[in-house]
Amino acid sequence: MFTGIVEELGEIREVTRLADAARLTVAAPTVVSDARHGDSIAVNGVCLTVVDVLDGAFTTDVMLETLRRSNLDGIAEGDAVNLERALAVSARFGGHIVQGHVDGFGAVLERTPAEHWELVRIELPQSLARYVVEKGSIAVDGVSLTVAAVDADSFTVSLIPTTLELTTLGHRTPGARVNLEVDVLAKYVEKLTAAPAAALGTSIATGTEATR
Missing domain, CATH: 2.40.30.20 (Elongation Factor Tu (Ef-tu); domain 3)
Known part of the structure; x- marks a missing residue:
């Protein structure tokens, strides 16, 4: 989970295009200071998994679904990106709940x-x-x-x-x-409120009373 408080402007060092994915190498001395394989880092709001850390940069894989739903499909070497490490339990909650799942x-x-x-x-x-x-x-x-x-x-x-x-x-x-x-x-909230409404509609349609 993230809070939407950007820690660092990283720079895309390398982009490797694959058939149904892409691999990014991002230069980011601050966020990689304690990064390890498997950690989560939000890149322009997209939650990505650290594959490797080397020379002040981290490498991450971006699957096709993510490329389709975000502006990472047009990312290029030299581009700046917003970076945020996953929220630590002891950290201040400065923004709002951000999952890193771009809509x-x-x-x-x-x-x-x-x-x-x-x-x-x-x-x-x-x-x-x-x-x-x-x-x-x-x-x-x-x-x-x-x-x-x-x-x-x-x-x-x-x-x-x-x-x-x-x-x-x-x-x-x-x-x-x-x-x-x-x-x-x-x-x-939408999902939780839609379920009772749908149940009520079904009850009315079948001529039965809705119960709580």
Whole structure:
């Protein structure tokens, strides 16, 4: 589990394309300082497993499903990526619950600079819209953010100088794809509330009373 607090901007050192996967080597002196084989590291919000650690970098495999669902399919040597190690039990919970299971991606639509922050409007896929609410949480490229505004097909976040400087979101131009992970609590609530509703509908259709 992660919290969406980026620890380091890593650099893609090497990309090896395979028939149905890719292998990435990421230069990241901070996050590999205590990394071992089998550890989890979020790369642009995608939870990946460390295969090897060598010379201030780690290697990880990305399967086809992950490539299809995230912007890692277009990653190239020299690209910067947001990195976060898995949450330690003793650590502060600074963001929100982030699983590293990307739900989809959207394009940056608009950037509006202000004196002390910047508003960024991002495309919201219809399949995810029901999980995104004003003042709720969302992970964008693995960064825990608060939704400032939302409409039918987009949402807006406000980025402070630290986020602009220390994450990839400071450099995402309009048209760039970003990984999105909605709040997992919203998905569980939806499933838990849908089951009783479905049971009630079945009871009414068969002419029986719904029981608790």
